[in-house]
Amino acid sequence: MIGWQVPGYTLVRRLGAGASGTVDLAVHDATGTPVAIKYLTGQLHDELFRYAFRDEARLLAEIDDPYVCRLYEYVEAPDGAAIVMELVNxxxxxxxxxxxxxxxxxxxxxxxxxxxxxxxxxxxxxxxxxxxxxxxxxxxxxxxxxxxxxxxxxxxxxxxxxxxxxxxxxxxxxxxxxxxxxxxxxxxxxxxxxxxxxxxxxxxxxxxxxxxxxxxxxxxxxxxxxxxxxxxxxxxxxxxx
Known part of the structure; x- marks a missing residue:
């Protein structure tokens, strides 16, 4: 597991992992909504990687469509970055x-x-x-x-x-x-x-x-x-x- 987690969400389990990040199943504490959280774990301090991650979030935010996994929020902190997305059942x-x-x-x-x-x-x-x-x-x-x-x-x-x-x-x-x-x-x-x-x-x-x-x-x-x-x-x- 990674050390940093998005505040306000409770981790349930790991869904997958790749070269640049992991995807976790979590629950939004305030509403109980299940979500998928994509964490940037590869080269956290590489500004180019962070820029690409921000860009993914920006592009997702522009596409509000029922047939695209929706972006809920993008969170960036000194210890990591994450994209909180719709969880597809x-x-x-x-x-x-x-x-x-x-x-x-x-x-x-x-x-x-x-x-x-x-x-x-x-x-x-x-x-x-x-x-x-x-x-x-x-x-x-x-x-x-x-x-x-x-x-x-x-x-x-x-x-x-x-x-x-x-x-x-x-x-x-x-x-x-x-x-x-x-x-x-x-x-x-x-x-x-x-x-x-x-x-x-x-x-x-x-x-x-x-x-x-x-x-x-x-x-x-x-x-x-x-x-x-x-x-x-x-x-x-x-x-x-």
């Missing part, structure tokens, strides 16, 4: 795919619909998510989905510079080159996720970064494993340009 799409395997196009689109609406809301507010994948699609107990984790989101048109970030199996060709952030890269990742819902695997399976980059940039779009009626959708969504 459900599981990730990744967990669903592991438990149930591939599904039909109709079922996949029903599950993805909410998160895609959240993606559209982000784009309307000038935000590119840049990391749409099964782990970031949260499916509620009622079967609707929400978009989560804006940790590497950027404003539309923002220059990524020399930084190439994202999840390689879902990254559009332009994202590999550090091109300015555009909604098209989210559409590509969402289509790759749709492909995985249908087939049980991502569209490209390169064993290393160089191979994956080459496949996303030049390999044919693998429509054959998917049902024929959605081939056109896959070709459109994963177009190289």
């Amino acid at each position: 459900g599981v990730s799409l990744r967990q669903m795919l592991r438990a149930q395997g591939p599904t039909t196009p109709e079922s996949a689109l029903c599950v993805l619909k909410g998160s895609l609406a959240g993606l559209a809301a982000a784009h309307t507010h000038g935000v590119v998510h840049r990391d749409y994948k099964p782990e970031n699609v949260l499916v509620t107990a009622e079967g609707t989905s929400k978009l989560a984790d804006f940790g590497i989101a950027m404003p539309v048109g923002a220059d990524a510079g020399a930084s190439v970030t994202g999840t390689p199996r879902y990254m559009a060709p332009e994202q590999w080159t550090g091109a300015p952030a555009e909604p098209a890269c989210d559409i590509y990742a969402a289509t790759a996720t749709f492909f995985e819902c249908l087939t049980g695997r991502p569209p490209y399976d390169g064993g290393d970064l160089a191979t994956l980059r080459r496949q996303h940039a030049r390999a044919p779009i693998p429509t054959d494993p998917a049902p024929r009626p959605v081939h056109g959708l896959l070709r459109h969504g994963m177009a190289k340009r």
Whole structure:
């Protein structure tokens, strides 16, 4: 457990952890509302990391949509920083795919619909998510989905510079080159996720970064494993340009 915790909340349990932070389930003491608290734990004293964390909170605050995990508050103190977010009562799409395997196009689109609406809301507010994948699609107990984790989101048109970030199996060709952030890269990742819902695997399976980059940039779009009626959708969504 980390030493610093957001005042006014009682920790319940750890939900997950990554390179730059952890996510805890907690309860708001005043109202009893369950929340998810994302703590920045990696390189606490690195101002660039703090700036990126603040930026995630700022971008989340701009998107008030029922299909995006809502921001409740951003808290920063000398000992840490945290984003307090809506807790989604459900599981990730990744967990669903592991438990149930591939599904039909109709079922996949029903599950993805909410998160895609959240993606559209982000784009309307000038935000590119840049990391749409099964782990970031949260499916509620009622079967609707929400978009989560804006940790590497950027404003539309923002220059990524020399930084190439994202999840390689879902990254559009332009994202590999550090091109300015555009909604098209989210559409590509969402289509790759749709492909995985249908087939049980991502569209490209390169064993290393160089191979994956080459496949996303030049390999044919693998429509054959998917049902024929959605081939056109896959070709459109994963177009190289």
